[in-house]
Amino acid sequence: MSHRHMLGFITAFFVRGVASVNCYSRFDKLKGSSWVLAGGTDNDGNAVTSIGVATAMTLDLCLQTCGPGIWDKAARWLDFSERFSTWLLPFLALVSQLPFGGDTPFENVMSILLNVGSPTLAAYSVTLTTLNSRWIHRRFSRISYPSAQSAARVLDNLQQSRLEVTGDDYVLSSLIVLPENDQYWAELLIFLDVKHSYTWSFSNIASIIWVAVAFLLTVIHTFVDGEGSIDSNGIAVGFAWLWLLAIVTCSLNAAPRCDITLLGNAIERANQKLSLAKYIGQPESLDLTVQQPAISIEPDGGGSLTSDERRTAPIYNYARMVPWSLSVGRMYAAFSAASYRAEHNIPVSAEIPWEKGTGHGVNPANRRGCLDQVAAYIQRPSDQHGEISGGGFRSLHASLMALLLTSGTLGSATLMDWYTPTIGLSCRSGGYIIYSLNSVLVWALLMTANHLTHSIVSLEGKTGHRRFPYSANIAILLRRAAKILACMNAIWIVSACVAQFAGVYENCWCNSSLGHRAYTVMYFTQEDIQNWWKPLAGITAFASSSVGGFVWFNVGLNPSASK
Known part of the structure; x- marks a missing residue:
């Protein structure tokens, strides 16, 4: 991606044109003119001999014709409200069903931001809980x-x-x-x-069913409506948030005890009878x-x-x-x-x-x-063999499952926009890539800080030294940096989805593929619609199988005794 395209991306996201234009009508006028000699392309970006047969145009010609502002078709409140309430609002409501358990409202808000800001961390933690449960019962x-x-x-x-x-x-x-x-x-x-x-109740069961049915119906609508047009905005947003459905379902099945006050009281009452x-x-x-x-x-x-x-x-x-x-x-x-x-x-x-x-x-x-x-x-006899805890294996297994869920959902959202004409990297697919990379980075930073923390604690226990200030400060700095990044990433994905529905991406920069041969598709051909079915079906199967496999692993394969 060139510096010019990056600057255009930022401008398109944050700046609206002073006056919106109807780029489609201007493109139609270009096709009827005789003075335009270059800039017309087909939907693969190949130059055409005559602008009259063009269905797309180069980014330079688009900017000359329509300017850098947002096209007027973006300013449709009914379209925004319908898409927002159908694709994004159910998932935002499902966030309230995540387990919290913090002592203060700030800790609960931070828990939400960490879950939304890093689906990889959320998937890792819930899978680790399941693996720990199996391990201890086994x-x-x-x-x-x-x-x-x-x-x-x-x-x-x-x-x-x-x-x-x-x-x-x-x-x-x-x-x-x-x-x-x-x-x-x-x-x-x-x-x-x-x-x-935190366990199953009528409220969270209803929320999960509502989100699952809403997602299923809108996917079906996309397939049915796809016979005459192409629109990946809604289904891509649905894929980008589908991980949340898996996390809430698996967390409910794990039934975590999150209230520190109740836990403390329970242990104190039991200890009085010891x-x-x-x-x-x-x-x-x-x-x-x-x-x-x-x-x-x-x-x-x-x-x-x-x-x-x-x-x-x-x-x-x-x-x-x-x-x-x-x-x-x-x-x-x-x-x-x-x-x-x-x-x-x-x-x-x-x-x-x-x-x-x-x-x-x-x-x-x-x-x-x-x-x-x-x-x-209770002292181990000399002829009794010890056992390895297997903590490293559980951590590796949880990491693989977390990356599977992240790649299956966020990767599907990226691919959905990537293969929607104009094919290639754009503002929409680029936004999901940024979110995905930050999600993994937050998880990696926290895992590094955690490993460093327990190394410090272990060394303090063995050497008797009370402090390792430099290493401890690095661990604390990494953890705080990860949390700040998670907060920014949570705000980013919500803003990107709202911008997508609000039409902020409807401009020459964001409707173009960002590369050395940038062009903007203006009209879909019948061949585009027919070819769109293959990636749509494959990506839907990929996302569904990733979520289904994650839930099956955490719920269906849990052999532990009932809690």
Whole structure:
């Protein structure tokens, strides 16, 4: 794209002509004149021998004939309102169905802007939530120790929080080993019931159906109306927003617990019922003023470096995968060690012989002992093999699914305008390319900042140093830059769609293919209409299969237990 064309693009987008012109009538007059010798083309940009048979004209001739302003056919309020309410408004309304959970209105607005500004980040976070859920249920399904499956459900439901599993073996071992604490897991699941989650309701089901039906009907209308004309404005905008339908559907299926206050209250109530083993005598209730509970969430602290980990909106799940996986790994290792000893008929107390339980359960008598014995029971035996968390694989898998959804929807919108005469790069397709690249860039910046953050936290833990100021500042700077870019990108896509419906792109610059041979198609031929069907059908199938595959992966292939 030349500097001249870029300048024309910017001028066409932001500046309206003083007086709009009817470029089509002026082109018709040119075709009847005898003084125009050059500038007429066919719809492939090839020069024609006579202007009288031209169906298109070069950009230079268009500018000489019509000027740089917007053509008068753009100023049609009825056309704008009909297209806006049909193609864009349903998706803007669907934005309200995204999960939020912020403590302040500002955090909720930022969550919206991050979702709209980076569909790649939104798709990555929701897919990562699904993969984490499968991973934890698959891991804990191998454990036969009491309450292991309940623990998996609890940890799964705490993906939207800054989960902390204490390093105190005495508290953690009592929680896992003592039969008195089986009720802890059951009651915590009750406290984390569906009322605390973002899940299916009549309102969001109706919104999804409304958007899906509206999109389907308008696609059908495009195919039917395409028999006599070509208009990709509406369907391209629909493709550009189709990712939102997939994100909302998959987020509802994941049912994230987003309210940090309710989560904190649920864990606090459950911790009050936790029993702690003693050196001598019966277990007693845990004194929270003296000892840290086994499971807690960290709503505050950590400074700006880990601020995104403490935000409960699902869009921030990308930042919580590492600490959440470490906490889950800690809990899994303890349950696994206890299960290993129980399978080998090893009781907690060496003074008490193993007693056979009923069915597949472990007799409560085998789970009692003093504080040191209980703590030793969750230590991994030397002959028990450890496991790799697979966090890198889950992140890679989520990245591929996010890029699939982004390319399938935003790529379809780009291709739809690209293959609509005038064929090639233009203001419309260029706008979608800018949005797509910024979406991926926001995700890449946040992933880089997140990787750097956890590297810093890990190094601080190993070396004992309290600060890595330069690296921390870089991580914070990258994250803030990504959020600013996401906000700008969200404003860009809404503005570009509104401009498309308002006719801002109806001018010589934006109706031309931007390249070394720029020309403007004025009238579609029958051959254009017939050839348009092939890319229309193929692109529609590509976008639909991308969205369908993404939803099927996140919803239809979820083998985890019900939350």
